Amino acid sequence: MKKTWLLGLGFFSISLTWALYNAFVPLFLSNYLKSAAMIGFMMTIDNYFAIFLQPWIGHRSDKTNTRFGRRMPYLLIGMPLGAVFASLIPLHTGFVMLVIFMVLMNLSMSLFRSPTVALMPDITPERDRTKANGVINFMGGLGSVLAFGVGSKLYGISSYMPFLFAGIIMLMSMFVLKAVIKEPITLISNENPKPRKPVKIKEQLDKTTIFILAAIFFWFVSYQGVEALFTLYGTKYIGMTEDAASFSLVFFSLAFLIFALPSGWLGSKFGKKKIITIGVIGLVVIFGSLVFVDSPLILRLLLVIGGIFWACININSYPWIVATGNEESIGTRTGIYYFVSSLAAISSPPLLGLFIDIFGYPALFISASLGMLLALLCLFGASSEAKSKVIGNG
Template sequence: MKKTWLLGFGFFSISITWALYNAFVPFFLDDFLKSTLLIGFMMTIDNYFALFLQPWIGSRSDRTNSRFGKRMPYLLIGMPLAALFGALIPWHTGLLTLILFMVLMNLSMSLYRSPTVALMPDITPDNKRTQANGVINFMGGIGSIIAFGGGAFLYEMHSSLPFLSASILTLICLAILLYTIKEKRDAVAYAPADHKPTISFKGEWNRPTLFLLGAIFFWFLSYQGVEAFFTLYGKNHLQLTEGQSSFSLAFFSLAFVLAAIPSGLLGNRFGKKPVIAIGVVGLILIFAAISFVDSLLPLRIMLIVGGIFWAMININSYPFIIALGKEQTIGTRTGIYYLVSSLAAITSPPLMGGLIDLFGYSVLFYFASGGMVIALLFLAGVRDKGLTKTISAQNGSTNI
């Protein structure tokens, strides 16, 4: 568990960077683009890279074998580049340079996101992965809290300070990971895969996994729409300041952090699917209720409760996907997990932006609640009975 906590610094750097990106980049785009649909489209750039690169990078990392290990080479390349281009974003001189820095930062982050995530199951026994996912997401949540809380304060001092701070923290986190995580020493079973880096469902993906991926798509469709437009929702619909809007998201992240480890323990004790189902039902109700909130205090209370339910979903879904396949293809399945979530993230902001252009910002949380309903229907189709024996025969043992 010590190594898991240290690995959490990788998630810390990813979370703080994405939180600041999603909170403040829409304000930069709003200076040049008056269509919410176009702003939503521009906020999906990272997911186009994730769609094509992350599954391939994840699969390739399965068969990489260097003196640094399978995953670490990708962190050594991607994290410094992401830090550089992220720091340059607020120094754009126009729409063209803004988009250029956004593209370069997102490309850099796509190089190391899947390998960073795949490190967790690499160094964690399968019966501890749900708890470990809670730990690393706890660290990621701390990053989001710092981003939304401290970032709002720094942004009001100067728009470049949140991004510069995130870049410095990213480099510090890379140094910690490089010094403390030695893959060949710490991996449960270090063995690069001998297959070529191809992306295929054949022989690896069963029907319960496909239903689970459908559920993942729709709950990320809801979540990504809220994340991309919440600060603009607060500013334009609730008449909050930009700082109040971004700081309000810290309440969601704080609740997520506090619930991350307990959610992992609950998933391990009662099963991942039941805990995820409770979280989905809870967010259906919370998102629907926020649609009727018009003041700051009840909004933040709702976000706290919503963060708890999101932890129940998010902490248990990735280990659930990992549990349904072979140990030798963890990187590949990590990439596929992000492929599906990225498809949702590509679809959601433009779709939501178009609906906002037509109906106003009030439609945001109705849309989010509806997406969660569809996710619940897909989750109901996940039948994992009988899979334990099958997967155990493939892997030796698996806790589903």
């Protein structure tokens, strides 16, 4: 668990950087673009990289064999580049330069995200992976909270300061990970000269995996749509101020952060599929109930409960998708996981936004509830049996 907490530094730095990026880059873009839709499109660059690059990088890391390990080379290249280009973003001198720095930062972050995530199951026995995922998601959530708390103060000093802070944290995290995390010797030694059988993506798409991926897509469609459009819902439909509407989402996020560790423990004790199913059923009810709520107090109370159910889903889903394959396919399955979740992130806001345009704002939570219901139906076709065999715990 000590190594897991230290590995969480990688997720801490990633979440910190992305939170600052999402908070302040739209302000830079607004100096050049007047269309909110165009600014929103520019902010989805990372999801396009996640769709096309991260699955390949994750698959590639499965086949990598160096003295640094399978995953670490990607961290040693991607994290310094990500730190440099993140720090350069506020120093842009025009729109073209801003876009170049954004693209280069997104490209650099894509180089190491899947390998960083894949390190967790690499160094953790299968029985402990849900608890470990709770730890690293807790660290990631802590990074986001710190970004909003410290980043806003630093931005008041200079627009450059938050990004320099993120770059320094990322470099420090890289040095700690390099010093502490040692990948399993059986994966990088020459004691067994027989080469590993190449992992083929098509072979990973068995029936159980396809059902799990479909469920992941539907629950991320629900979650991403609510996250992206909730402020509009709160202001236009409930009548809240912009500050009050955006602040309401903090209740959901904090509940997720607080319940990240318990949900990992529950998944480890009672089974990942069972806890995920409870979370999905819970959000079907919560999202469906929010349609009838116009009180900010009750809305926030339901969001707290919803954050707990979301933790049950999100903390256990990645270890489950990994557990249904073998150890050699961890990077590949990590990439596929991010492909599906990023596809949902791209398609969800315009899809649920279209439903709002046609049927009105109540369609937001009706659609989100239906998305969770579709995810629940997919869970019925997925087996909870894990195929992976633990090679070592590093």
